[in-house]
Amino acid sequence: MTGLLHRVGETGRSAVRIVVDGAEVAALEGDTLLVALLTAGARLRESEFGDGPRAGFCLMGACQDCWVWTEEGGRLRACSTPVASGMRVVTRGAPWPRP
Amino acid sequence: MAAPVVVVGAGPAGIRAAERLVEAGLCPVLVEEGARDGGQIYRRQPPGFTRGPEALYGSEAAKATALHAAAEALRPRLDWRPETLVWAVRDGALLVHSAGRGESLPYAALILATGATDRVMPLPGWTLPGVASLGGAQIALKAQACTIGARPVFLGTGPLLYLVAWQYVKAGAAVQAVLDTSPFASRVAALPWMMARPALVARGAAYTMALRRAGVRIATGVTPIAVEGEDRVAALRWRDAAGRDCRTDCDAVGLGYGLRSETQLADLARCDFAFDAGARQWLPVTDEDGRASVQGVYLAGDGAQVRGADAAELAGRLAACAALRDLGVAVDEAEMVHLRRRLMPMTRFRRGLERAFPWPAHLAAALPDEALVCRCEAITAGELRRAGGEYGAPEVNRAKAFSRTGMGRCQGRMCGPAAAEILAAARGMPIEAAGRLRGAAPVKPLPVLTEAAP
Amino acid sequence: MTAADVAIVGGGLMGAATAFFLRRRGLSVVLLERDLVGSHASGTNFGNVRRQGRFLPQLPLANLSREIWGRLPDLIGDDAEFLPSGHIRVAFREADAARLEAYAREARPHGLELELVSGNALRMRFPFLSPEARMASYSPHDGHANPRLAAPAFARAARREGAIVHENAEVLSITKSAEDFLVETSIGRFRAPLLQVSAGAWGGRLAAAFGEPVPITPHGPQMAVTEPVRYRIEPVMGIASEVVEEGVYLRQVKRGNIVFGGGVRSEASLDTKRARLDPLNTLRQLPQVARLLPAMRALSVIRSWSGVEGYMRDDIPVMGPSAKVAGLFYAFGFCGHGFQLGPGVGATMAELIATGGTGVPIEPFHISRFATAEGNTR
Numbered sequence: 001m002t003g004l005l006h007r008v009g010e011t012g013r014s015a016v017r018i019v020v021d022g023a024e025v026a027a028l029e030g031d032t033l034l035v036a037l038l039t040a041g042a043r044l045r046e047s048e049f050g051d052g053p054r055a056g057f058c059l060m061g062a063c064q065d066c067w068v069w070t071e072e073g074g075r076l077r078a079c080s081t082p083v084a085s086g087m088r089v090v091t092r093g094a095p096w097p098r099p
Numbered sequence: 100m101a102a103p104v105v106v107v108g109a110g111p112a113g114i115r116a117a118e119r120l121v122e123a124g125l126c127p128v129l130v131e132e133g134a135r136d137g138g139q140i141y142r143r144q145p146p147g148f149t150r151g152p153e154a155l156y157g158s159e160a161a162k163a164t165a166l167h168a169a170a171e172a173l174r175p176r177l178d179w180r181p182e183t184l185v186w187a188v189r190d191g192a193l194l195v196h197s198a199g200r201g202e203s204l205p206y207a208a209l210i211l212a213t214g215a216t217d218r219v220m221p222l223p224g225w226t227l228p229g230v231a232s233l234g235g236a237q238i239a240l241k242a243q244a245c246t247i248g249a250r251p252v253f254l255g256t257g258p259l260l261y262l263v264a265w266q267y268v269k270a271g272a273a274v275q276a277v278l279d280t281s282p283f284a285s286r287v288a289a290l291p292w293m294m295a296r297p298a299l300v301a302r303g304a305a306y307t308m309a310l311r312r313a314g315v316r317i318a319t320g321v322t323p324i325a326v327e328g329e330d331r332v333a334a335l336r337w338r339d340a341a342g343r344d345c346r347t348d349c350d351a352v353g354l355g356y357g358l359r360s361e362t363q364l365a366d367l368a369r370c371d372f373a374f375d376a377g378a379r380q381w382l383p384v385t386d387e388d389g390r391a392s393v394q395g396v397y398l399a400g401d402g403a404q405v406r407g408a409d410a411a412e413l414a415g416r417l418a419a420c421a422a423l424r425d426l427g428v429a430v431d432e433a434e435m436v437h438l439r440r441r442l443m444p445m446t447r448f449r450r451g452l453e454r455a456f457p458w459p460a461h462l463a464a465a466l467p468d469e470a471l472v473c474r475c476e477a478i479t480a481g482e483l484r485r486a487g488g489e490y491g492a493p494e495v496n497r498a499k500a501f502s503r504t505g506m507g508r509c510q511g512r513m514c515g516p517a518a519a520e521i522l523a524a525a526r527g528m529p530i531e532a533a534g535r536l537r538g539a540a541p542v543k544p545l546p547v548l549t550e551a552a553p
Numbered sequence: 554m555t556a557a558d559v560a561i562v563g564g565g566l567m568g569a570a571t572a573f574f575l576r577r578r579g580l581s582v583v584l585l586e587r588d589l590v591g592s593h594a595s596g597t598n599f600g601n602v603r604r605q606g607r608f609l610p611q612l613p614l615a616n617l618s619r620e621i622w623g624r625l626p627d628l629i630g631d632d633a634e635f636l637p638s639g640h641i642r643v644a645f646r647e648a649d650a651a652r653l654e655a656y657a658r659e660a661r662p663h664g665l666e667l668e669l670v671s672g673n674a675l676r677m678r679f680p681f682l683s684p685e686a687r688m689a690s691y692s693p694h695d696g697h698a699n700p701r702l703a704a705p706a707f708a709r710a711a712r713r714e715g716a717i718v719h720e721n722a723e724v725l726s727i728t729k730s731a732e733d734f735l736v737e738t739s740i741g742r743f744r745a746p747l748l749q750v751s752a753g754a755w756g757g758r759l760a761a762a763f764g765e766p767v768p769i770t771p772h773g774p775q776m777a778v779t780e781p782v783r784y785r786i787e788p789v790m791g792i793a794s795e796v797v798e799e800g801v802y803l804r805q806v807k808r809g810n811i812v813f814g815g816g817v818r819s820e821a822s823l824d825t826k827r828a829r830l831d832p833l834n835t836l837r838q839l840p841q842v843a844r845l846l847p848a849m850r851a852l853s854v855i856r857s858w859s860g861v862e863g864y865m866r867d868d869i870p871v872m873g874p875s876a877k878v879a880g881l882f883y884a885f886g887f888c889g890h891g892f893q894l895g896p897g898v899g900a901t902m903a904e905l906i907a908t909g910g911t912g913v914p915i916e917p918f919h920i921s922r923f924a925t926a927e928g929n930t931r
């Protein structure tokens with residue numbers, strides 16, 4: 001499946017690897033987490049209310065539709081979080097509650 | 100030590116406000132949720148990106164560069180707090196959150212320069228991956244060098260619609276169509292106001308021409324029907340001005356109908372609001388210089404009224420002058436007169452934009468019952484109408500209490516304007532009677548792990 | 554001028570439920586609400602349908618109310634999202650655990666069975682609880698409901714049964730002629746031989762006008778809610794502690810959000826009709842809720858609010874007939890615990906107004922307790 005977003009420049013940045021739902025995803029330094037996830041795929045999370053996948057909307061920290069979980073059970077707003085090497089996120093099945 | 104003057108928002112308005120305070124010898128605090136200054140239009144790309152100002156800001160490159168330089172020059176002379184969210188206001192103090200810590204920040208005067216976000220009218224399918232706000236589509240390009248799709252459609256109204264579409268064409272995207280809900284005739288009728296800033300009218304016309312030359316289909320007076328697709332956008336259905344149903348294949352939709360002011364903090368500071376019929380929005384009441392109804396609170400830029408970036412810079416400076424004066428610092432009247440005078444055509448132009456590219460309130464009544472209105476809580480138009488009908492909610496806060504519309508993470512930023520229209524239409528009442536969603540802290544999600552600073 | 558058998562001042566849960574039950578008894582009713590039905594304490598509260606921890610002589614009324622909560626769909630055609638998913642009070646200290654034990658012992662004769670759980674059993678039963686928790690007192694049939702829905706649902710049902718319900722109708726003055734109360738409101742005049750004051754935190758002002766002043770103070774308990782996560786936490790839970798900051802409670806709604814509240818209350822004003830939420834109190838609540846339910850550390854708070862509630866000096870409501878004026882009845886000042894009682898108060902007040910007596914004892918709540926020197930210093 002092709003990603004939702006397409007890179008149209010600035011591709012000379014160094015590569016960063018993150019792990020999404022257990023699989024490695026290649027990103028570039030300076031990417032937001034949203035861009036890293038959506039150049040590689042077409043969803044960020046599942047709506048809590050069963051109406052399907054979501055992939056953010058406003059990209060400016062207003063709509064709050066792009067929150068993802070870290071594997072440790074932390075919260076990240078994908079559109080305003082820069083990727084960091086080794087970041088591990090999950091887009092399905094929130095890790096909650098944890099014993 | 101006396102509390103400082105605090106400026107919230109480091110866009111054009113906030114930066115120029117802070118600059119004026121520094122000129123007067125003060126050391127203000129400048130709080131900004133984002134990592135970098137610049138605000139929306141002059142948003143900066145992250146370190147490591149190499150495009151020049153021309154590529155990023157086009158015709159506005161010189162202004163962007165000047166603003167960024169001004170912000171950098173200020174840095175050592177004020178208390179700069181990036182990555183800091185103002186999440187609440189309490190008597191004479193802001194509650195800020197930064198890196199997991201919550202702190203109370205007292206102020207002697209408060210200048211709110213919180214900007215604006217897209218104003219959206221939902222349509223069926225608007226939560227599908229691939230639909231982004233128009234502003235979001237521009238940010239993807241500007242700050243991340245990405246397009247929201249290879250074959251996008253841009254739907255909505257306003258100058259940003261054409262600007263973003265053109266920026267996408269230049270970036271190599273195969274823009275499938277630019278669909279404007281405003282009829283062309285309204286643009287003609289608005290000309291007398293728009294001509295307050297002839298250069299902007301000319302620029303707008305140039306984008307349209309360039310789009311046409313690039314072979315992009317442009318349609319005005321359209322009626323959006325639905326975004327289609329399984330798990331991502333596949334097509335947009337719409338009706339043209341002649342009433343014909345159309346279907347345009349695409350992989351993304353950029354959606355936006357002008358801007359809505361970001362007013363939550365003004366609300367939490369208990370500023371009075373009034374209904375602005377031109378904008379069809381409730382806006383904080385200010386005097387000409389930006390003084391709000393609450394003593395010591397000032398508003399500048401798009402967060403007070405959407406007049407664009409040039410006006411934001413002037414209004415920021417003017418609000419700072421007003422604050423200084425009220426604090427007993429001498430300000431030359433000529434400076435303020437000059438700023439007020441320069442803002443006048445911009446106010447007039449704004450009224451022109453509202454006429455040329457009206458918010459499509461009429462679409463609210465036609466939105467199908469199954470369509471999601473509140474993205475956060477997944478509440479449909481039908482549920483909202485039921486709150487207004489069977490449950491008798493006379494205004495939006497009551498409708499929110501019954502239906503949860505606007506009760507989610509975004510606090511009604513995305514659905515609020517449309518929800519008010521849907522409720523007003525369902526109850527057959529004027530939009531101002533639907534009221535406005537009251538702001539509540541935290542204005543954006545606050546981690547439970549927030550540690551209170553001593 | 555509209556006339557009815559009973560005029561009710563105040564359309565919170567108390568007034569709305571009383572109107573409904575009076576109609577069921579065949580009396581004509583006019584309900585006068587200054588703002589919108591259930592828009593004050595009844596619509597902004599935490600939603601706890603909790604009996605344990607109450608003043609013991611109040612348990613019969615609370616038991617009656619709990620029984621009505623379970624019958625709401627049949628009774629008023631709306632369940633107000635009542636979920637009898639259990640309620641636990643959690644002690645972290647030895648002294649607090651001892652208090653839970655004592656309460657459980659004393660509550661039993663009043664018809665409330667509580668189960669004390671500690672040690673391994675506590676971890677097995679409520680694995681999401683903090684490992685520091687010492688003991689939980691479990692009330693299996695209590696639970697929670699949606700406060701935004703309950704009072705309006707009662708008012709709609711009352712209206713269907715024939716009650717006249719006026720919103721945006723502020724009662725400005727009340728005079729008593731030989732046989733009728735004349736009620737002057739912002740929308741006109743009403744008359745009735747019987748009158749109930751159920752004006753919540755504002756009830757004290759009306760009682761004072763009838764020559765029965767009471768020591769009542771408004772406060773705003775502070776509430777907040779997190780983003781939604783999967784529904785996992787069934788019981789409502791609260792910390793049992795005598796330290797004010799520690800007294801927080803929380804519940805997960807079926808849609809997933811976790812509502813929490815408690816700790817330090819905020820200021821409330823009868824004149825502005827608003828409670829001023831203090832964000833610093835929200836910050837104070839956070840470590841306490843995270844202590845009670847450690848999994849909450851991963852979540853974010855998305856909204857906070859408060860509401861105006863009337864607190865009596867002795868922490869129990871005013872309920873029953875006036876000591877001075879024939880035909881006058883009171884049900885106000887529910888001290889932060891009236892949501893659970895609402896349906897029972899409605900049924901009991903309707904019974905009292907219609908028959909002169911009540912099935913459950915309400916003597917401890919009589920307004921005359923403040924008329925004596927002893928009551929006034931209590």
Ligand SMILES: Cc1cc2nc3c(=O)[nH]c(=O)nc-3n(C[C@H](O)[C@H](O)[C@H](O)COP(=O)(O)OP(=O)(O)OC[C@H]3O[C@@H](n4cnc5c(N)ncnc54)[C@H](O)[C@@H]3O)c2cc1C
Nearest residue numbers: 108110111112132138139140185213214234400401407408
């Ligand atoms: C996405 C977008 C794209 C736009 N593109 C164009 C364009 O191409 N051309 C054009 O002429 N106009 C454009 N506009 C309009 C233009 O941005 C504005 O006119 C101008 O930037 C307004 O300046 P401002 O200082 O009022 O607000 P902004 O530039 O929006 O700055 C407001 C700042 O406040 C910060 N802030 C807000 N709330 C808080 C808080 N609670 N705590 C901390 N910080 C906070 C924000 O992070 C932001 O940086 C655009 C607007 C948007 C929203």
Ligand SMILES: Cc1cc2nc3c(=O)[nH]c(=O)nc-3n(C[C@H](O)[C@H](O)[C@H](O)COP(=O)(O)OP(=O)(O)OC[C@H]3O[C@@H](n4cnc5c(N)ncnc54)[C@H](O)[C@@H]3O)c2cc1C
Nearest residue numbers: 563565566567587595598599601724753887890891892893
């Ligand atoms: C934030 C908060 C959390 C709480 N949590 C819980 C809980 O979890 N569990 C629990 O059991 N209880 C709880 N309570 C308490 C509970 O909400 C109240 O005890 C209960 O709702 C009181 O109902 P009421 O009808 O007496 O008052 P209200 O709901 O306040 O209604 C009184 C009504 O009278 C009207 N009125 C006043 N003056 C006039 C006038 N002159 N003319 C006409 N109308 C008038 C008002 O407008 C108001 O609508 C909480 C309260 C608050 C504020």
